[in-house]
Structure formats: C-alpha cells, structure tokens
Amino acid sequence: MKRIRIFDTTLRDGEQAPGASLTPEEKIRLAHQLAKLGVDVLEPGFPISSPGDFQAVQAISRAVEGVEICGFARSVKGDIDAALKATEDASFRRIHMFLSSSDIHLDFQLRKSREQVIAMARDVVAYAKQFVDRIEFSPMDATRTGEEFLFEMIEAVIAEGATIINIPDTVGYALPDEYAGIFRRVRQSVRGGDTVEYSAHCHNDLGLAVANSLAAISAGVTQVEVTVGGVGERAGNCSLEELAMAIETRKLALQAETGIRSEEIYRTSRMVSRAMHFPIAFNKPIIGRNAFRHEAGIHQDGLLKSRNTYEIMDPEKMGIPRSMIVLGKHSGRHAIRHQIGELGIRLSDTEMESFYSSFKEYADTRKTVTDDELIALAGTAVNRNLDRFALADIQVVSGSNTTRVASATITDNETGSSASYSSVGQGPVEALIGCLKQAMPFPVEFVDLELHSLSAGETAGGQAEIIIEAENQEFTGSAEDKDILFAVARAFVAACNRACRSGIGADAVANGETAADDSVGAPDALLIP
Structure with a gap:
C-alpha cells in the first residue's frame, strides 16, 4: 500500500472562508484535535497576516507534537521571515510558499512578466533554503497555466532546493483526467522531477475536489491537502473525511492508505463546525445528518x-x-x-x-x-402515558438590557403532580434549560443542540435535536414546534425521558426526587437553515 500523507489546512485555507475566522485559542484547541485525528502535516495559519495568526502558529509549533508544522508565506522575504520565526520551535517543520503562474494572474494581479516571476521564484526558494530544508512550493492557478511555463517554474524551484511540489487547482477548474495528466507529465518532463515529493491541493468549485485528489494519487502524488468538512475559499477545499474514507473504503482498488484515525472523524468535524459557526449540510457525505439515516x-x-x-x-x-x-x-x-x-x-x-x-x-x-x-x-x-415527565408550560422573558428569565412547569405522569421551576441565563436557551435541569431527578449535562428551520418566512417552525449526558451515557431527543423555544424544551424532556426508560436515576425517580443542582451551561445553538 502507498502511504498518502494528509496535509491539513483547515486552520489556514479553511479559515479563509468568509465568516470562518478563529481565535488563537480556538486554533490551538483544534490543532490538538487534528493531531489526534492523525494528520501528517498541519498548516496552522498565515503568520504574516495578523499578530493573532502569528501567535497561534507559534503556540501550535511549541505545543503540538507528532505532526509536521507548515509555515505559509507569499513569495516575499518578509512573509518567509515571519513563517520561519513562528515555526522555529516546531520539532519538525517546513515552509510553504506560493507564487502565481497563470497568465491571467500574471497580467491582472502581479502585473509581471514570466521572466520576472521565474526570477522571484528562484530568489525566495534560495533564501528560505538557508534556514530550513523542507520547502514546499505552489505555482498558484497551475491548472490554468500553460504547461511549458509551468514546467519551467517547477524546474527552477527544484534547482534552488524545493523538496515538495504542490500543483494546486486553485479555482477548481480541472477535470480528473486533466489533473492526473499534469502530474504525470511534470514527473516525466521536468529536470529533477523524480527527486521531489508531489502534493495535490484541489478546490471544489465544480464539486470535483475529492475526485481530482484521487486522480492525483493515481498519478503518483503522495500528499493531499485537505480541510475538515471541505471548508475554504468559495465552494471550499477537498474534504478530509471524504478523501480519507474513500481511500479506506476502496484501499484495495487504490492500493493506498492514510494514517487518519477514523474514530476521531465525527468529533473533529463537530468541533470545526462549532468553532467556525459553519453548519454541516444534511446530505454531506460521511458527517452529514442524513449520511447514515434512512426513511424508505x-x-x-x-x-x-x-x-x-x-x-x-x-x-x-x-x-x-x-x-x-x-x-x-x-x-x-x-x-x-x-x-x-x-x-x-x-x-x-x-x-x-x-x-x-x-x-x-x-x-x-x-x-x-x-x-x-x-x-x-x-x-x-x-391508552397510557409512556413518558414519566411531560412539559406543561414554559415562559421566557427576554430584553435587550437584561438577563433572560425562564420558568417551566413539569408534570409527573406517574403521580399526577406538577411543579414549576425558574432560572436565568445570558440567553433564552440557557435560562430554559436551567429550569428543566432542576426538574430532573438525576444530574443532567447539556451536551449539544441543533435547531433546524422547517420552512421559510416568519411563520416557519423549528426542529430541535438535543443530546444530554447522564451517568456517563448520552441520550438524544428531538421535537418540532412553531415556537422554537418550545421545541427545545420538548426535545430536552424527550431526551430525559429516554434516560429514565433506560434506568438512569431509577431510585431517585421512584422517590420523586429532583436535582438539587440548578446550574445551566447550555451551549450556543447552531441554527441550520
């Protein structure tokens, strides 16, 4: 089996998606999880872009073990210096530089001649080679670059010491056969082309990022650049989980494998979705809500x-x-x-x-x-009640300058008695969950909440899906209602009743006890359109 190295750029290219910005603390937390997932190379950010990004890359270089840390830079010495400084404490590192190669970019963006661009590429690679051995070079917009000039640029940077050549499909333009063909011809035609590693970096504008990456593997590529959930510029990048599971599922046909620990895929995708506030599409392969659900x-x-x-x-x-x-x-x-x-x-x-x-x-x-x-x-x-607890009523008061106040009335169907509870919170969901947790006869931890709009317009209802944890077990409940908060409350009670039916807190239920801890801590809801 050929080992395919997974180069994760969720924290750099993925973060460039509009609205996906991460704090340094979020980047550090996600970097540890990506290492646990089993990625080989981690590109944590763009050090020159902001002080926060520099600090995040530096902190990750110091703290995250077991992966190669990649410093990203334009073909500018100032960028390279920042990337070198940010990654200097990494136990294993590389510098990744890019420079436009297509005539479209040269004419309208760089406004430089081909000769000038080749000279720039030589200069920056030679400069970086003084400080670090592993240098990755990307001719940006390679798939729309004339092959003669593309080969000339790649040959020049190999001569100056580049050790990894990434041929990016920057705008998601290539078809699989075309993309694979570029790699084959580069390896055959470029002097020194058989002495370096090759990497694929595909965008998903035509929905072909994973297909193109697999085609590149068939052409001898040993590294693929990916993001969790396929996040990234425009339509995103090659999806880590889709590529990893395609290779795992069809490894005999592909004669390839990765080091990804599949048991960490779902947890990682949820962490990235939450941190970036990017919902996961219902029909997203592998991690989407409907990927393993069936109605027929x-x-x-x-x-x-x-x-x-x-x-x-x-x-x-x-x-x-x-x-x-x-x-x-x-x-x-x-x-x-x-x-x-x-x-x-x-x-x-x-x-x-x-x-x-x-x-x-x-x-x-x-x-x-x-x-x-x-x-x-x-x-x-x-003709009988199958749930121990029923939601009788809720009231939530919100205001722009006050904390939210909620009250809930819960009926015990076995005794026929009802009791009311109240709580406050920074948001209405937090306040509401605080009430309901008090009503339960066992400690409950609020794990996760998803809210889904059921239609468009002001009359749209909502569907809530909630995960709770009780006695180290997780239970799910779902509910729909025109009132979103009522859907949340019903879903929470449904999950708690499911816990009751499994025997959680059986002694407390029999004695009619309720939880003494009225702490809340409900996470922010993720609203999925």
Whole structure:
C-alpha cells in the first residue's frame, strides 16, 4: 500500500472562508484535535497576516507534537521571515510558499512578466533554503497555466532546493483526467522531477475536489491537502473525511492508505463546525445528518437485517452515533417497531397494529416523526402515558438590557403532580434549560443542540435535536414546534425521558426526587437553515 500523507489546512485555507475566522485559542484547541485525528502535516495559519495568526502558529509549533508544522508565506522575504520565526520551535517543520503562474494572474494581479516571476521564484526558494530544508512550493492557478511555463517554474524551484511540489487547482477548474495528466507529465518532463515529493491541493468549485485528489494519487502524488468538512475559499477545499474514507473504503482498488484515525472523524468535524459557526449540510457525505439515516421502508428493512445492504461504511467506526432509522410516511412496521424499542417501549402485536394505523395517518402530514411525537402516538394507541415527565408550560422573558428569565412547569405522569421551576441565563436557551435541569431527578449535562428551520418566512417552525449526558451515557431527543423555544424544551424532556426508560436515576425517580443542582451551561445553538 502507498502511504498518502494528509496535509491539513483547515486552520489556514479553511479559515479563509468568509465568516470562518478563529481565535488563537480556538486554533490551538483544534490543532490538538487534528493531531489526534492523525494528520501528517498541519498548516496552522498565515503568520504574516495578523499578530493573532502569528501567535497561534507559534503556540501550535511549541505545543503540538507528532505532526509536521507548515509555515505559509507569499513569495516575499518578509512573509518567509515571519513563517520561519513562528515555526522555529516546531520539532519538525517546513515552509510553504506560493507564487502565481497563470497568465491571467500574471497580467491582472502581479502585473509581471514570466521572466520576472521565474526570477522571484528562484530568489525566495534560495533564501528560505538557508534556514530550513523542507520547502514546499505552489505555482498558484497551475491548472490554468500553460504547461511549458509551468514546467519551467517547477524546474527552477527544484534547482534552488524545493523538496515538495504542490500543483494546486486553485479555482477548481480541472477535470480528473486533466489533473492526473499534469502530474504525470511534470514527473516525466521536468529536470529533477523524480527527486521531489508531489502534493495535490484541489478546490471544489465544480464539486470535483475529492475526485481530482484521487486522480492525483493515481498519478503518483503522495500528499493531499485537505480541510475538515471541505471548508475554504468559495465552494471550499477537498474534504478530509471524504478523501480519507474513500481511500479506506476502496484501499484495495487504490492500493493506498492514510494514517487518519477514523474514530476521531465525527468529533473533529463537530468541533470545526462549532468553532467556525459553519453548519454541516444534511446530505454531506460521511458527517452529514442524513449520511447514515434512512426513511424508505425497503432500505430500513434491509438495514435492520444487515447493515451492508445499504451502507458501505460503519458510522460507529467514525465515532458517529448510530441513528440509522428516520421515521416518516415511507417507514414500515419493522422499522417502526425497532425505533420504539430503541426508545425503551415494548408493544404487543395487537397494540402494534393499532399504533401502526395511527402512525401512518399522522406521518402523511409530516416530513418526519420526531421522538416525542412517536411516543405520544404510541401512548394514545395503548391508552397510557409512556413518558414519566411531560412539559406543561414554559415562559421566557427576554430584553435587550437584561438577563433572560425562564420558568417551566413539569408534570409527573406517574403521580399526577406538577411543579414549576425558574432560572436565568445570558440567553433564552440557557435560562430554559436551567429550569428543566432542576426538574430532573438525576444530574443532567447539556451536551449539544441543533435547531433546524422547517420552512421559510416568519411563520416557519423549528426542529430541535438535543443530546444530554447522564451517568456517563448520552441520550438524544428531538421535537418540532412553531415556537422554537418550545421545541427545545420538548426535545430536552424527550431526551430525559429516554434516560429514565433506560434506568438512569431509577431510585431517585421512584422517590420523586429532583436535582438539587440548578446550574445551566447550555451551549450556543447552531441554527441550520
């Protein structure tokens, strides 16, 4: 197997996406996680661009072990000096320089002749070579550069000491066969072309970044430059998780492998999404919400018999919580029985038939059926309450100059009693969750919240999906409502009821106790359009 080195530029090229800026502290935290994920090379930023970026690159160079740290620079000595200074404490490092090569860039951006650009390239590589051995050079916009001039530039920088040649598809223009062909011809035609490493850096403007990167691997490339979730300029970069899992899933066909630890993929993607405030598209391969979820009855039936019927990867091996069944009007009996069983509910065959009929009628009016709706339907079918706790009412008061105040009334369906709780918070979600945590008979940690708009316009409702942790176990709840805060509250209570049905806090529930700790700490919601 050929080992493909993963060069991660989430913290540099990924951060250049509008709105994706990171603080130095966020960069350091993500850098540690990327090292844990198993990337080989880490490009933490652009040191000359700002004092904060310089500090982040310097701190990461000092603190993150086990990966090669790359200092990024334009072909300007001041940039190179900053990159060298920021990375000087790294145990293993390189300098990465870029210079435009296409006539479009030379004429309209650099406004220099080809001869001048070749001289610049020689000069900066020779300058950097005095201080560091590993030098990566990128002829920017290479895929729109005439091959004669591209070969001349690459030959010149190899002669001056460049050790890694990156041929970037800067604007996502190339097709896979074209891109692979460039690498093959460079290796064959350029003097010294067989003495250096080659890297692929692909943008996704035509949706071909992963395909182009795989094509480059077939042409002998041993390093691919990626970002988590494919974040980056315009349509983004080659997606780390898509490339890594394509290689892992088809390693025999590709005769290649990476050092990525797949069990860290989901955690890393969530951390990047949260830090950049970039939502993950529902249909995003590998990490999207729907990537391993199925609504069609035929698919659900096959999956319950054998995962391999409709899934080519095991999500749990990537750290993705198993939630393959999404209930809707296309779902069959097998899937519905499975899902209510997952919620801790058991129905007899007669009860199941009654429930199935009411479910189908209800599902015809919905896009999906959430956990709390499913439990309510099952309870109606069997004429009993299946949840210990029910949300009776909430009130939330917000103001521009005050903390938010919330109150909630919770009904205990076993005793028939109700109690009210109140809390404050910096935001309405924090205040509301503070109330609900007080009502639970066991300590609850609020782990995650996603809010999804269900339609456009001011009448749009919202869907909330919440993850809580109790006794070192995670539980999920979901709910929909025209009032977003009510959806959040119902989803939280649904998750807590799921914990109750699994036996969490059984003694406390039996004794009618509630949590004494009224601390909150709910994370900011991620609003996904």
